[in-house]
Amino acid sequence: MPNWSHDIPDDPRGYGLPIMRCPTQTTMEAIVTCENLVGCDTHFWAGHTVPCTKPDCDPCSDGSRWTWHAYLSCYNPKNDEHFIFECTQRGAMPFKEFFKAHMTLRGCQFQAYRWKRAKNGRVQIKCTPTGFNHNLLPKAPILENVMAIIWKLPMPNVWVRGAEHEHPRIHADPETEAQHLNLKDDHSETA
Numbered sequence: 001m002p003n004w005s006h007d008i009p010d011d012p013r014g015y016g017l018p019i020m021r022c023p024t025q026t027t028m029e030a031i032v033t034c035e036n037l038v039g040c041d042t043h044f045w046a047g048h049t050v051p052c053t054k055p056d057c058d059p060c061s062d063g064s065r066w067t068w069h070a071y072l073s074c075y076n077p078k079n080d081e082h083f084i085f086e087c088t089q090r091g092a093m094p095f096k097e098f099f100k101a102h103m104t105l106r107g108c109q110f111q112a113y114r115w116k117r118a119k120n121g122r123v124q125i126k127c128t129p130t131g132f133n134h135n136l137l138p139k140a141p142i143l144e145n146v147m148a149i150i151w152k153l154p155m156p157n158v159w160v161r162g163a164e165h166e167h168p169r170i171h172a173d174p175e176t177e178a179q180h181l182n183l184k185d186d187h188s189e190t191a
């Protein structure tokens with residue numbers, strides 16, 4: 001007999017958000033909802049972007065090149081969409097400047113477009129403080145947990161450790177569940 005319930009089980013990693021990159025033909029406009037971005041070395045491997053898990057990293061062992069990417073949660077009030085924005089180190093520099101000036105990225109309104117609208121054109125980002133009421137912005141997710149969902153890691157064994165290029169650095173380890181459990185405790189203590 002199935003055990004039916006009206007409750008939808010929660011994903012222990014929290015809720016998922018779609019990931020978006022800078023479009024080619026249009027300009028993306030959004031407002032950052034997280035306090036700071038997180039960054040991570042990633043590989044494009046087997047058709048997907050995956051986190052680099054060096055020193056034990058299959059793509060690295062395969063000779064795959066890694067690229068640092070920044071991730072931040074963003075909100076578009078026009079379509080009420082909350083999503084993760086991914087950009088490169090160079091693209092992320094205006095966010096770094098904004099953070100230095102305001103000590104937070106939450107409420108940073110930005111436009112992102114590609115140079116000459118070219119498919120691989122360099123991403124240009126312009127940041128301005130928004131007049132949008134911060135209280136109306138959605139609550140920021142725990143970025144590491146959202147990235148665990150996006151990267152299909154079984155549990156949120158992704159966490160911020162140290163810094164890279166002065167940004168908090170995500171560390172992903174798909175193997176170490178025991179560490180994840182300890183780190184989950186760390187999260188609840190700091191929450």
Ligand SMILES: [Zn+2]
Binds near residue numbers: 043060
């Ligand atoms: Zn790697």
